[in-house]
Amino acid sequence: MIDQRRLPAVLDVVTLRSWMEVVDAIRNMTVRGAPAIGAAAAFGLALSANESKAHSSKVLIADLESAAVILKATRPTAINLAWAVDRVLMALGNEITGNPSLKLDDLRLIVLNEAQRIAEEDVTTNKRMGEHGAKLIHDGDTILHHCNTGALAVVDWGTALGVIRTAHEQGKRVHVLVDETRPRLQGSRLTAWELGQYGIPYEIITDNSAGYFLRSGQVQEVLFGADRIAANGDVANKIGTYMLALAANDNNVPVYSVAPVSSIDFSIAEGNLIPIEERDPEEVLGIQFHGELVSPKGAKARNPAFDVTPNRLITAIITEKGIVKPPYKVNLKGIG
16 A cells, blocks of 8 residues: 555555554554545455464454454544444355355455455445536536545545546546645645646645635635544544534535445434544644744644534535435435
8 A cells, every 4th residue: 555654755655464564554544544444454354364373263253353343443533444344244254154164264265355345346436426526516616625535545536536536537627725634734745646646736725724715705615525424414524624614604615525325324323422533642743844843842732633514514425326415314314
């Protein structure tokens, strides 16, 4: 996989050879993006199955379940991670139930094949989201995009950035305002890099200038992804999404969240119940300006990685099954 920590300066492809290396890669954000870490975790289980010294299916399953607990704990907000891990375990359980005499190598192959299916389906899913979402983009539009939701955040193509990419490939002239997305700068580091690869015009803006561009009428749509969507349509996404949606709504600019159905967590009624990951304060305190730390020595910081945008601020949720509009409690059930 591409080491996303080194972009845009260095395009470095790393190889992970053990399931604990996958755990570390997800934790340290070598790989990031809800669908991408879901697929990575699924392949992590395949590595775990290969590494297991089990001599029976019961022990192999126990080893996989232990690995699953650790993998799911790496990034608690993104539901795709738990969804992918649980799907692999369920596929294995179903195969064992249907054929209890399967050999251990057969079971390992089942795990690997299910991980591969998750990866391949993600590409198809993203392209479908792109086709649905591109209908909302008009020729000449300027789109304000938050965080990174392109091919780097998924297996291939992208979610919100995939919509922009599809519109561009359809011949629509689009321009993207890329907010930096502090503190890890996924916008200015990753989204800008991807847009450059696709030949899509863009400009980087500071996070706190989004309101200016929205109020001055320079933005036609706001697009972002989702790490988890509650059953009522509340969206947990990269920190800063809530403020962006507030400013967009105040200026009558439509707000679109683009995410696969697997990002919808029907077990959670509303966004306030979604666990929010809080990351190392050093991500905030370690920022430098002209080679010097911007924070005073001994300063403390808070670093929530996500916030929740209430459904009232979301114009529509774009999924691979179509565009979902309010009331979300009713209409999300229809595609689940």
